[in-house]
């Protein structure tokens with residue numbers, strides 16, 4: 001298998017006379033056998049990056065290395081990559097077997113016996129051995145996607161490139177296929193780059209996440225690093241659902257003054273705000289907001305707008321100043337719309353960002369585990 005390195009990759013499209021920078025100076029490394037998820041909102045350059053790694057797009061600038069070898073000018077065939085697309089891209093007039101064997105039959109010199117062996121093994125791995133003689137229109141969406149994956153597997157590629165492969169499936173099947181893809185990856189150990197706009201899919205699937213916005217890399221790290229230690233307000237807002245609460249404030253000594261409340265910062269936290277910073281954003285994840293019985297130094301009172309019961313969790317929507325504030329409690333909280341509650345933002349759980357650049361100044365303490373915080377936040381149960 002191969003490691004992948006993108007070195008200052010840049011792709012500019014010429015749109016109606018103007019330049020559109022789809023990928024902006026992107027550098028990252030995917031280790032051999034790793035599973036990297038490229039995640040970001042629509043139009044942030046995920047597919048263009050993937051297509052450039054595949055050799056389907058030529059970069060405007062920068063280099064692509066597989067195992068240290070420069071493949072930037074190589075064609076897709078020479079790169080030993082297999083790509084899986086959102087729309088499966090199966091030939092409608094061919095059976096599943098013919099679809100899976102097509103690339104090998106016409107793009108390699110393997111004999112019929114070897115092709116049959118690979119197709120049968122991949123079909124068994126994907127659980128579609130009984131559908132090999134069916135045409136795509138006789139198969140469900142999930143089965144078609146399994147054929148598309150099988151077609152990629154039989155090529156025994158060095159690298160898998162997957163572009164939103166699960167987005168055409170319903171929620172239940174998507175969750176099942178997510179697990180199957182992870183199992184497949186641990187079985188085959190093929191270096192994989194997986195594109196999705198769905199942060200939940202990204203969180204559950206990747207060894208590493210690369211979060212993109214406007215063609216620029218915002219952060220690369222494990223899913224938990226991106227969740228617990230977001231590099232900036234973009235990552236903080238994009239990763240995690242419901243999204244992180246945020247309040248704009250002005251530092252004044254040990255106080256962070258927002259339009260709705262004054263937050264008291266201990267010396268060590270206030271010290272993390274560089275001198276001269278005049279705008280700071282306070283962020284706190286919904287599960288880190290604590291419901292308290294009586295006012296504390298950093299608590300405030302708010303009225304419940306909406307209660308969303310998820311079964312295992314309860315999301316409470318309130319307004320603080322002009323901002324929405326979401327509180328997630330574990331279990332079935334006994335609260336109702338219109339209730340007045342006292343909420344606290346514990347200092348150990350807050351994030352601070354520079355209000356102008358969006359860069360993180362302080363992340364929540366990582367020595368408090370997520371499990372522990374869930375029980376802290378269940379002030380009402």
Ligand code: ATP
Nearest residue numbers: 013015020022041042043044045046047048049197
């Ligand atoms: P989505 O999730 O919607 O597929 P994406 O993050 O994959 O989005 P890209 O498809 O890589 O984004 O597109 C990045 C930018 O480049 C977009 O503004 C898009 O319009 C533009 N773009 C992509 N392909 C081309 C092309 N062939 N010609 C001109 N512009 C393009």
